[in-house]
Amino acid sequence: MDTRLKIELRTSPHLKQAVTVEQIMRNVVYALLPVCAFAVFAFGISVLALLMVTTLTCVLGESLFCRLSGRPSTVNDWSIVITGLLLGLTLPPGFPLWMAAVAALVAVGLGKALFGGLGYNVMNPALVGRAFVQAAFPVAITTWTPAFLDKRFSEFIPSTLTVPFMQPPALGDWIEQARVDAFSGATPLALQKFEQISTPVSDLLTGMTAGSAGETSALIILAGGLYLAARRMMDWRIPLGVLLGAALTSLPFWLMDSVRYPDPLFVLFSGGLMLGAVFMASDMVASPVTPRGVWIYSLFIGVLTVIIRLFGGLTEGVMYAILLGNAISPLIATVTQPRVFGAAGKDPRA
Amino acid sequence: MGILNLLRRNTFEHGVHPQEHKELTCRLPIRRLPFAPTLIVPLAQHAGAPAVPLVKPGQEIVRGEPVARADGFVSVPMHAPATGVVDSIRLMPTARGPKTESIVINVYGGASQEVLYEAPRDVDSMTPDEIIQAVQDAGMVGLGGAAFPTHVKMKPPPEHKVDTLVVNGCECEPYLTCDHRLMLEQTDDLLSGIHIVMRALGVERAMIGVEDNKMDAVEAIAGRLADNSPVSVHAVKTKYPQGAEKMLIESLLGRRVPSGCFPSSVGAAVFNVSTLAQIGALLPKGHGVIERVVTVTGPGVRNPGNYLVPVGTPVRFLLEFAGSTPKANELILGGPMMGMSVASLDVPVTKAVSGMVVLEASDTELRDRNVQPCIRCAYCVEACPMHLNPSTLGLLAAKGEYETMAREFHLNDCFECGCCSYVCPANIPLVQYFRIAKAINREKAA
Numbered sequence: 001m002d003t004r005l006k007i008e009l010r011t012s013p014h015l016k017q018a019v020t021v022e023q024i025m026r027n028v029v030y031a032l033l034p035v036c037a038f039a040v041f042a043f044g045i046s047v048l049a050l051l052m053v054t055t056l057t058c059v060l061g062e063s064l065f066c067r068l069s070g071r072p073s074t075v076n077d078w079s080i081v082i083t084g085l086l087l088g089l090t091l092p093p094g095f096p097l098w099m100a101a102v103a104a105l106v107a108v109g110l111g112k113a114l115f116g117g118l119g120y121n122v123m124n125p126a127l128v129g130r131a132f133v134q135a136a137f138p139v140a141i142t143t144w145t146p147a148f149l150d151k152r153f154s155e156f157i158p159s160t161l162t163v164p165f166m167q168p169p170a171l172g173d174w175i176e177q178a179r180v181d182a183f184s185g186a187t188p189l190a191l192q193k194f195e196q197i198s199t200p201v202s203d204l205l206t207g208m209t210a211g212s213a214g215e216t217s218a219l220i221i222l223a224g225g226l227y228l229a230a231r232r233m234m235d236w237r238i239p240l241g242v243l244l245g246a247a248l249t250s251l252p253f254w255l256m257d258s259v260r261y262p263d264p265l266f267v268l269f270s271g272g273l274m275l276g277a278v279f280m281a282s283d284m285v286a287s288p289v290t291p292r293g294v295w296i297y298s299l300f301i302g303v304l305t306v307i308i309r310l311f312g313g314l315t316e317g318v319m320y321a322i323l324l325g326n327a328i329s330p331l332i333a334t335v336t337q338p339r340v341f342g343a344a345g346k347d348p349r350a
Numbered sequence: 351m352g353i354l355n356l357l358r359r360n361t362f363e364h365g366v367h368p369q370e371h372k373e374l375t376c377r378l379p380i381r382r383l384p385f386a387p388t389l390i391v392p393l394a395q396h397a398g399a400p401a402v403p404l405v406k407p408g409q410e411i412v413r414g415e416p417v418a419r420a421d422g423f424v425s426v427p428m429h430a431p432a433t434g435v436v437d438s439i440r441l442m443p444t445a446r447g448p449k450t451e452s453i454v455i456n457v458y459g460g461a462s463q464e465v466l467y468e469a470p471r472d473v474d475s476m477t478p479d480e481i482i483q484a485v486q487d488a489g490m491v492g493l494g495g496a497a498f499p500t501h502v503k504m505k506p507p508p509e510h511k512v513d514t515l516v517v518n519g520c521e522c523e524p525y526l527t528c529d530h531r532l533m534l535e536q537t538d539d540l541l542s543g544i545h546i547v548m549r550a551l552g553v554e555r556a557m558i559g560v561e562d563n564k565m566d567a568v569e570a571i572a573g574r575l576a577d578n579s580p581v582s583v584h585a586v587k588t589k590y591p592q593g594a595e596k597m598l599i600e601s602l603l604g605r606r607v608p609s610g611c612f613p614s615s616v617g618a619a620v621f622n623v624s625t626l627a628q629i630g631a632l633l634p635k636g637h638g639v640i641e642r643v644v645t646v647t648g649p650g651v652r653n654p655g656n657y658l659v660p661v662g663t664p665v666r667f668l669l670e671f672a673g674s675t676p677k678a679n680e681l682i683l684g685g686p687m688m689g690m691s692v693a694s695l696d697v698p699v700t701k702a703v704s705g706m707v708v709l710e711a712s713d714t715e716l717r718d719r720n721v722q723p724c725i726r727c728a729y730c731v732e733a734c735p736m737h738l739n740p741s742t743l744g745l746l747a748a749k750g751e752y753e754t755m756a757r758e759f760h761l762n763d764c765f766e767c768g769c770c771s772y773v774c775p776a777n778i779p780l781v782q783y784f785r786i787a788k789a790i791n792r793e794k795a796a
Contacts, residue, residue, distance in 0.1 A: 005674060007681050009693045011782050013768030014686040014709060015368050015524060016716040021725055021775045077722070119723030119776070235728065289726045289741045333742070340760040341596065341736040342609040 021118075024233045024284075025078035031224035032085050032279065038220050039213040043093035043145070044152025046160040047213045053097045055084030057104035065113035079118045083107055086126035086279060089214025090272060090319070091133075094145045094157030094171065098164035099137050103129040123326040124283045127319050134319070140168050144187050144210045145175060187211045189271045189315040192262050204269035215272040225278035234282045237291070238298045242277035243268055245302020253310060261310060273305060276318035286326040293329070293336035300332075301325040360559075361587035362597040364735045366769045368524045368590055368687065370563065374654045375647045376527040380535055382658045383671060385432045385457045389662030390442050391417065392452040395700035396491040397498045398424035403453060409436045414467035414637055417453055426489045426499050428453070429638030431660035433461040445683045445690045445697045452698070455662065469636030473546055481550040481633070489638045489701070490629060494518060494529075494593070494622030495684050497702035500629070503621070504550050506614035515548050515556040516602055516613070519571075519623040520586060520593030522561060523685025526705040528643040529623050531656045533560065533567035536627045537574050543630030544581055551619055557602045558583040558623070561592055590687060591767040595620040597735055609763050624704070639701055644668070648686075650678030650708030659699050666695035668706060677710040687768050722776035730770035730780060736763045740770035740780045747783035752790050761787055 040048045062080040066073045074080070087107050091100060107129025115121045134141050145157050159168035187210050188199035203209055207217030215221075228234035246267050253261040267273070281287065281301050288297050301321045308317025394400035401418035411417055411430040418428040434457040441449035476484065486501040506512050517540075521529040533540060544556050560568050562585040571583040586592055586601045596607045598620060605616040613620050628639060640661055647654040652673030659668060665681065682689040683703045699706075730740035738760055746755050755761040761784060770780040 005669075005678060005695070007692070007695070008679050008714075010680060010691045010714070010717075011779075011785070012682075012684075012686070012688050012690065012766075013772045013781065014680065014682055014689070014691065014707070014714070014717070015772060016714075016777070017366070017368070017773050017775075018716055019729075019773070019775045020716075020719065020777075021722050024725075024727065024775055079725075117723070119725050284725050284727045287726070289728045289731055290739065291728070291731065294728075337742075337759070338731060338734075338737045338739055340609050340738060340763050342606045342611070342763075343760075 021079075022077050025082060027228060027231055027233045028082050028279070029078055029085065031228050032082065032089070034220050035089060035214045035217070035224060035275070036085060038207060038217050039089060039093075042147040042207055042216060043213055044149065046152070046157040047088075047093050049097060049156070049160060050091060050093070050095060050100055050213060051085060051088035053100045054088035054091070054104045055081060057101045058084035058087065058108050061105050061108035062113070065109060066117070069113065071117060074117055077118060080108065080112075083112065083125045087129050089275060090126065090130050090212050092141060092144050093213050094143060094159040094168075096140055096159055096162035096168045098162060099133055099140055102136070103133040105129075106132040119285055121285055122330075123323050124280050124286050127280060127323050130319055131323060143168070143171055145171060146210050147207065147216065187271065187315065188266070189309070192266065192270070193309075193315050196259055198262065198266055199270065201265050201269055204266070212272060212275075215275045218269040218274040221274045221278050234278075235284075235287070235294055237294045238282040238287060239277040241295050241298025242273070242281050242302040242305070245299035246273060246306050247302075249303045249306040250310070267306060267309070271309070271316045272318040276305075276322055277302075281322050281325060283326075286329060288329045288333040288336065290333050290336045290338055292338075293332040296332050296336065297325050297329050300328070360584060360601050361589060362592070362600045362735060364733055364737065364769070365589040365591060365597070366733050366772055367588075368772065370588075371525045371647070372527050372530070372563065374525070375645050375656055376530055376564075378527075378531070378655045380528075380531050380643050380656045380658055382463065383660065383663065383668065385461060385660060386663045386667035387457055388437070388664065389431050389434075389455045389457060389660060390452050390664060390698040391428050391431065391455065391662040392442065392444050392450045392698065392700060393418055393428065394450050395444070395497060395702065396426050397496070398422075398426075398502075400451065401425060401428050403439050405436045405453065407436050407438045410434070411436060411455065412467050413461065413463075414465040414640060416638065420486060424499055424502055426486060426491055427638065429489055429640050430455065431640040431662050432457040434458045443694050443697050444700070445692050445703075447693075465635075465637055465640070470634065471636055473634050478550045478552060481546060484633055484636075485550075485629060487638070488629070488632050490625065490632075491639070491701050492622055493624040493628065493642055493702060493704070495688065495702050495704055497700070500621070500625055503619060504547065506551075506612070506619060510612075510614035511617055512551055512614050512619050513553055513555065513617040514603060514619075515544065515551060515553050516595070516599055516618050516620040517544060517556055517558040517623060517626060518593055518595065518598055518620055519558055519560040519564070519567065520598060521564070522588070522590045522593040523687050523689070523705070524590075525647050525707045526645045526685050527647075528645040528656050528704050530564050530567055532624055532627055532643055533564070534570050536631070537570050539630040540571070540623055540627040541574055541581065541630065543626030543628070546629055546633060547621060547626060548580070553619070554580055556581045559586045559592075559598050559602050560584070561586055561588040563588040590769065591735055594735065594765060594767060596765075609760065642701060642703070644699060644703055645705040646672045647705065648708040649710045649713055650675050650680075661699065661701055663699045664695065665692060665697050665699065665706065668699065669695065669708070674708055675710065677712070678708045679711045680709040680714060682707040682709070687772070688766065717777070719777045721778055724776055724778060727775060729773040729775065733769040733773045735767060735769065736760070736765065738764060740784075744770075744778050744780045744783055747787050752787040753794075755784075755787050756791050761791070764788070
């Protein structure tokens with residue numbers, strides 16, 4: 001009966017776990033969506049436009065660069081959507097859209113395509129894009145607006161719609177005018193650093209502060225991280241290591257001088273540390289592949305963040321800390337190769 | 351990690367959890383398969399030197415009669431699986447790929463299943479060396495899949511003091527249930543085999559490791575053990591590759607076989623349950639290995655089951671007996687994680703074939719996706735039971751740096767369990783790369 005049976009020849013293993021690259025990336029997007037939703041809720045249509053511009057530019061840029069380099073399009077693997085969303089989330093809410101588009105092009109071009117696309121980039125592409133605009137547009141990237149303004153769903157922040165290649169208008173007057181309650185435009189980090197005013201941790205957790213679009217609610221970011229860790233689509237050691245490194249580094253300073261230096265809890269929940277620890281330091285491609293290396297890498301990022309925050313000219317240090325962590329991660333992986341089963345035995349290579 | 355080691359019980363680090371699919375056959379008792387009209391007995395179906403034929407074309411042979419002798423110590427003889435006449439001795443296809451010198455037997459119609467060629471003896475009065483000789487004479491090889499001559503493992507190097515016989519009843523490969531059935535149905539043969547081998551090895555203790563998805567087998571064995579028995583049975587965690595000997599030794603004894611060493615270096619000798627059950631059944635009668643239990647299963651099979659299959663039965667005969675579905679498109683000898691898919695239905699079942707798994711096209715879809723670049727998710731690093739770094743090894747393999755892989759990244763510790771390829775979300779054929787790398791390194795060394 002089965003004489004015409006056609007069989008295929010393959011090599012073992014003949015079974016395959018169902019998790020794919022696309023699934024991992026798509027789940028990271030799922031975990032980011034609540035963060036995006038809160039960002040839009042807190043800052044209004046300006047952030048909606050910002051996220052759309054960064055994501056669309058990244059997607060278009062990816063397909064353009066794939067075509068230019070003659071590689072099959074990798075837009076479908078969802079990784080570029082993560083880059084777009086993350087980039088938008090790290091920018092100030094009123095960041096001019098044209099500058100956001102530039103940041104996105106740099107992110108996908110310099111951060112990803114130049115190295116050969118997904119899997120080959122040395123650094124987190126979103127942060128490469130952000131680092132570029134930090135240098136190119138120092139004023140716009142440090143211009144913050146208060147959250148929960150009344151007119152946030154009906155009116156753009158004036159700087160959002162800046163004409164391309166023009167400088168955005170100063171926002172001082174607009175903020176004075178729009179502000180109805182106590183929310184200030186200064187970020188908790190700036191308040192702490194320059195005026196020694198500490199923001200309560202409860203506000204940091206729930207996002208009742210100013211800051212970059214997606215960094216304000218530590219709680220929602222943590223929830224996304226827990227989801228990914230539970231699905232084993234993120235290495236839980238990385239956020240834990242970053243936070244641990246940051247807390248342990250800031251502790252002695254706070255003990256020495258609790259007025260001048262922030263307490264460890266404030267360090268953990270303020271600024272972009274949580275967003276960076278959960279969604280950016282944990283970028284699989286740019287972090288070491290070895291379990292011991294992951295600890296070194298993440299602690300390094302935590303320590304560096306606090307050093308930049310406490311002693312640098314900038315209020316925030318997460319971005320540079322992660323980029324530096326990315327840069328040394330191949331080296332870390334090389335020196336932390338896993339110890340092979342039975343290597344500790346006294347009888348090597350009989 | 352030290353604390354983790356203390357907390358860990360009856361398992362090893364890393365590994366994977368593929369879907370088991372054992373429910374297809376685990377409740378089906380072992381059934382005898384009729385003789386195929388033609389049997390093909392390859393002379394090299396074990397590790398070591400091929401056997402040397404003792405028969406000529408046209409010669410009549412009786413079921414159980416030796417038809418080929420061992421060629422040296424690391425070699426085993428072959429026995430006639432059925433009464434009939436030798437058709438020819440010629441090159442025939444085998445599952446491994448290259449054609450192999452084989453004895454082709456035309457089975458007499460209505461040939462009896464009874465084995466008439468026997469030499470009963472009192473195993474209890476035999477010395478260890480006589481037992482080891484008898485095991486070789488029976489043509490015994492590792493029936494778990496390795497096909498390494500069993501008697502060789504019974505003579506560990508004198509500098510290694512073996513204290514424990516580790517009995518492997520894990521059956522960690524998905525789909526396969528032949529060892530499970532055998533532990534339930536041939537418990538006494540298994541236990542007498544264990545005692546024979548313990549005596550030959552001169553060990554005081556035997557530990558049977560069974561994955562905890564087969565608690566009925568654990569209970570069946572425990573029910574036959576006396577209170578003060580030197581044999582004990584242990585449920586180990588269901589996790590692939592629990593049945594790899596280094597993994598099982600760690601799970602049961604908490605000892606790690608040093609990299610590049612044999613189990614005897616930590617005082618253990620590992621034997622599969624089906625090997626031991628055959629030793630227990632065959633040695634007292636002086637029989638040779640002429641049949642074995644094979645699990646025929648998978649979505650592509652109409653009547654899955656555990657069959658007692660004469661060695662040399664062509665896969666085609668077995669498949670026709672069990673029936674295949676129209677969508678069957680891959681046929682694997684052994685388990686789906688480490689087994690070989692066959693290129694031809696004319697290859698025979700050999701001593702080490704524990705299963706025939708037939709998959710349909712839909713089962714292999716996931717594996718046919720495009721290969722993507724490594725995203726360094728470290729899934730493979732977390733899966734590798736040997737604690738290698740398959741991610742980096744894969745990148746090196748793609749660049750052809752095979753020597754670096756062996757020198758700096760412990761390529762030769764890989765025993766090709768396939769966990770890395772199984773988990774890889776980018777679908778990189780990691781273990782496949784490593785096989786090529788090892789083969790090329792071997793060629794260069796030769």
